[in-house]
Amino acid sequence: MDKKDYQTVAANGKAEPEKEIPKDGSICGFDSLHSLLQASLSPQNFQEVSRLLLGLNCGRALETITLPEPAKALSSKHDFDFQAFSFQAEKESLREPHIVRVGIIQNSIALPTTTPLLDQKSAIFQKLTPIIEAAGISGVNVLCLQEAWMMPFAFCTREKKWCEFAEPVDGESTQFLQDFARKYNMVIISPILERDVKHGETLWNTAVIIGNHGNVIGKHRKNHIPRVGDFNESTYYMEGNTGHPVFETAYGKIAVNICYGRHHPLNWLAFGLNGAEIVFNPSATVGELSEPMWPIEARNAAIANSYFVCSINRVGTEIFPNPFTSGDGKPQHSDFGHFYGSSHISAPDASCTPSLSRHKDGLMISDMDLNLCRQLKDKWGFRMTARYEMYSDLLAHYLKPDFEPQVLSDPLLHKN
Amino acid sequence: MDKKDYQTVAANGKAEPEKEIPKDGSICGFDSLHSLLQASLSPQNFQEVSRLLLGLNCGRALETITLPEPAKALSSKHDFDFQAFSFQAEKESLREPHIVRVGIIQNSIALPTTTPLLDQKSAIFQKLTPIIEAAGISGVNVLCLQEAWMMPFAFCTREKKWCEFAEPVDGESTQFLQDFARKYNMVIISPILERDVKHGETLWNTAVIIGNHGNVIGKHRKNHIPRVGDFNESTYYMEGNTGHPVFETAYGKIAVNICYGRHHPLNWLAFGLNGAEIVFNPSATVGELSEPMWPIEARNAAIANSYFVCSINRVGTEIFPNPFTSGDGKPQHSDFGHFYGSSHISAPDASCTPSLSRHKDGLMISDMDLNLCRQLKDKWGFRMTARYEMYSDLLAHYLKPDFEPQVLSDPLLHKN
Numbered sequence: 001m002d003k004k005d006y007q008t009v010a011a012n013g014k015a016e017p018e019k020e021i022p023k024d025g026s027i028c029g030f031d032s033l034h035s036l037l038q039a040s041l042s043p044q045n046f047q048e049v050s051r052l053l054l055g056l057n058c059g060r061a062l063e064t065i066t067l068p069e070p071a072k073a074l075s076s077k078h079d080f081d082f083q084a085f086s087f088q089a090e091k092e093s094l095r096e097p098h099i100v101r102v103g104i105i106q107n108s109i110a111l112p113t114t115t116p117l118l119d120q121k122s123a124i125f126q127k128l129t130p131i132i133e134a135a136g137i138s139g140v141n142v143l144c145l146q147e148a149w150m151m152p153f154a155f156c157t158r159e160k161k162w163c164e165f166a167e168p169v170d171g172e173s174t175q176f177l178q179d180f181a182r183k184y185n186m187v188i189i190s191p192i193l194e195r196d197v198k199h200g201e202t203l204w205n206t207a208v209i210i211g212n213h214g215n216v217i218g219k220h221r222k223n224h225i226p227r228v229g230d231f232n233e234s235t236y237y238m239e240g241n242t243g244h245p246v247f248e249t250a251y252g253k254i255a256v257n258i259c260y261g262r263h264h265p266l267n268w269l270a271f272g273l274n275g276a277e278i279v280f281n282p283s284a285t286v287g288e289l290s291e292p293m294w295p296i297e298a299r300n301a302a303i304a305n306s307y308f309v310c311s312i313n314r315v316g317t318e319i320f321p322n323p324f325t326s327g328d329g330k331p332q333h334s335d336f337g338h339f340y341g342s343s344h345i346s347a348p349d350a351s352c353t354p355s356l357s358r359h360k361d362g363l364m365i366s367d368m369d370l371n372l373c374r375q376l377k378d379k380w381g382f383r384m385t386a387r388y389e390m391y392s393d394l395l396a397h398y399l400k401p402d403f404e405p406q407v408l409s410d411p412l413l414h415k416n
Numbered sequence: 417m418d419k420k421d422y423q424t425v426a427a428n429g430k431a432e433p434e435k436e437i438p439k440d441g442s443i444c445g446f447d448s449l450h451s452l453l454q455a456s457l458s459p460q461n462f463q464e465v466s467r468l469l470l471g472l473n474c475g476r477a478l479e480t481i482t483l484p485e486p487a488k489a490l491s492s493k494h495d496f497d498f499q500a501f502s503f504q505a506e507k508e509s510l511r512e513p514h515i516v517r518v519g520i521i522q523n524s525i526a527l528p529t530t531t532p533l534l535d536q537k538s539a540i541f542q543k544l545t546p547i548i549e550a551a552g553i554s555g556v557n558v559l560c561l562q563e564a565w566m567m568p569f570a571f572c573t574r575e576k577k578w579c580e581f582a583e584p585v586d587g588e589s590t591q592f593l594q595d596f597a598r599k600y601n602m603v604i605i606s607p608i609l610e611r612d613v614k615h616g617e618t619l620w621n622t623a624v625i626i627g628n629h630g631n632v633i634g635k636h637r638k639n640h641i642p643r644v645g646d647f648n649e650s651t652y653y654m655e656g657n658t659g660h661p662v663f664e665t666a667y668g669k670i671a672v673n674i675c676y677g678r679h680h681p682l683n684w685l686a687f688g689l690n691g692a693e694i695v696f697n698p699s700a701t702v703g704e705l706s707e708p709m710w711p712i713e714a715r716n717a718a719i720a721n722s723y724f725v726c727s728i729n730r731v732g733t734e735i736f737p738n739p740f741t742s743g744d745g746k747p748q749h750s751d752f753g754h755f756y757g758s759s760h761i762s763a764p765d766a767s768c769t770p771s772l773s774r775h776k777d778g779l780m781i782s783d784m785d786l787n788l789c790r791q792l793k794d795k796w797g798f799r800m801t802a803r804y805e806m807y808s809d810l811l812a813h814y815l816k817p818d819f820e821p822q823v824l825s826d827p828l829l830h831k832n
Binding site for chain 2: 027028033036037040041042044045048049052053054055056209211212213215217218223224225226227228239243244245246247248249250253260263264265266268269270273274275291292293295296297299300303304349350351379380381382384385386387388389390391392394395396398399405406407408409410411412413
């Protein structure tokens with residue numbers, strides 16, 4: 001099958017090219033909001049709109065990075081979007097710059113969901129190989145894949161057969177990535193469907209953190225599980241039990257806020273309190289449900305917690321063999337909707353990169369000086385002014401069954 | 417003086433029209449991002465860009481409201497921006513719609529800061545009168561003014577003479593607004609510089625909540641005080657001691673997150689836990705510092721807490737008699753920078769209105785069905801999935817002097 005057809009493959013394996021236009025509305029023939037604006041606006045207007053939309057204030061520019069030719073060749077050959085930017089920080093007197101090159105990958109599945117599961121997984125490995133190679137060749141230090149990258153996002157079906165995709169932390173997906181970690185001296189974050197064999201074959205939605213020597217540093221399990229429409233994920237796994245770990249790697253302190261956890265400001269906060277400098281948000285989310293929130297929540301987290309946020313969403317429409325319903329009187333359907341990609345990176349100074357394509361696989365690379373995190377803490381003082389004791393008290397109070405909210409009623413409310 | 421000159425008046429009273437272009441970069445001759453895009457894009461592209469930027473998903477449109485002619489006449493005569501929109505909610509079977517008409521006002525000061533303080537305040541009262549009248553005539557139920565609306569935002573100067581502007585909660589600003597509250601059966605939120613006479617003449621940054629019968633329902637004092645650049649506000653007042661009250665008014669449960677508190681997700685959360693349906697964010701903030709954050713934080717708070725957020729920022733450049741410095745090797749200066757207006761309203765479904773002008777006084781009106789708050793809680797389940805006990809524990813732990821963050825170090829970190 002031609003690789004272009006991989007984006008939207010019907011359950012029977014026949015390509016459905018008319019589905020290339022996502023159900024949630026077209027983007028007028030453009031790949032992303034940014035490319036539409038660039039093509040439509042005068043250079044001066046585009047610059048001003050970019051300044052406001054991407055938060056490029058104070059004359060600060062988002063510089064593009066020149067990428068190695070062999071990496072660009074892989075992008076052309078395998079038709080994935082490939083963008084790279086560099087965030088700026090102030091030069092300090094007492095610390096050297098701490099520049100890290102981060103990569104994030106978004107991708108569609110590789111084979112129809114009707115093919116044997118083993119083939120599906122192998123095909124994803126094969127499809128990802130040139131993209132990971134491009135990251136490695138480009139000198140990426142920390143790479144993150146999308147949520148449950150080694151399988152279709154089958155949780156909408158509520159069918160248990162997809163549980164077969166689950167793997168232990170040291171399973172074949174980890175092994176596949178460990179080779180790249182060693183080859184390119186690269187930390188890799190691998191979000192998988194985990195099977196916890198030692199605890200009675202329990203399933204978790206887990207990110208495995210592979211160190212730059214190929215060792216498994218640890219794991220984090222998704223803290224907040226959605227029960228929204230087709231995203232009834234608690235059919236498969238429950239709330240994580242690993243807290244909010246920050247992983248101290250060769251390149252910096254990183255953490256992972258998996259998918260739905262991005263809607264929870266406290267989850268973002270906790271990674272910040274534990275000292276994260278970069279938080280990855282590997283996701284799987286569709287247009288009709290979440291697209292208006294997508295550019296907001298990650299940037300807000302970066303601002304509020306003075307760290308970088310890397311947002312990753314899968315791409316394409318995944319069609320399943322058996323139709324399912326999500327209620328609300330909608331007809332039964334065989335797909336979740338269009339995963340709109342649009343992966344991007346946000347900085348603590350409120351700036352962010354443009355987004356990767358809404359339709360194609362992609363690799364986004366960004367250089368970031370981690371010194372910017374502390375610089376923003378010093379500048380804005382959010383930690384210093386946070387009054388955590390007030391909120392610790394409030395939460396403790398709120399949790400009590402007899403909690404009474406602090407409400408002041410107008411005494412004239414029920415008078416004439 | 418012609419009213420147009422009020423926007424930027426020099427300390428000596430001479431208008432400086434060339435300063436109409438804000439220091440933080442022009443918007444290419446347009447009043448707002450939205451108007452620039454509308455003028456520059458094809459109708460189809462503008463519609464799609466609006467869908468993505470304003471979060472108008474699921475085929476949901478932001479409808480404009482037809483305003484009464486006498487109100488429009490006031491807007492023309494007094495040259496203030498006047499926009500009105502209506503947010504949509506689902507019709508429920510067991511509850512009637514709970515539609516509230518909200519108004520927010522942004523304005524520049526009215527006289528040079530060198531004129532007698534009493535004249536300055538009276539001139540602001542006079543300038544606001546037609547705008548408040550327009551709100552009243554338009555049937556606004558709940559109206560909110562900008563932070564410290566009754567004075568220039570003089571806190572950059574660090575001069576104590578401006579403290580004279582401070583008033584007790586039942587002072588003349590409150591009295592001025594009580595008349596309108598009674599006349600139009602309107603709840604009014606009045607953010608002032610408060611003088612707490614009973615507690616030793618202490619100053620606070622306070623919002624007074626005036627009920628629709630003209631009674632003072634209560635007050636809220638700003639919880640988080642900035643120490644950022646020229647915003648060294650703790651020269652004048654300290655962190656508030658009123659908690660996170662929600663005011664139950666004739667039209668709904670409202671709360672006030674004053675200015676810098678918008679950077680604190682916990683502050684937004686606390687108003688939500690106490691049951692707020694609309695949270696007002698009266699602010700005073702300038703382009704160079706905060707403009708990239710402005711469209712992000714309010715919308716994120718609305719999404720995360722399933723309530724409406726009304727963001728208000730003052731307008732214009734205020735020039736003070738004595739130059740001051742904010743360090744960083746910048747030359748001394750007589751103004752803070754350009755207050756960029758851009759007041760707007762965000763809904764819990766991630767949609768939002770366009771913004772008011774970056775340059776002109778303005779009144780934004782919006783109809784909102786408060787049923788949307790619970791609808792979004794039911795749809796997304798953020799409260800249900802929030803795991804507050806985990807965060808209550810973490811905050812209590814974090815506050816201890818011997819707190820150790822949850823960090824997992826790569827054991828190979830310091831090996832070759």
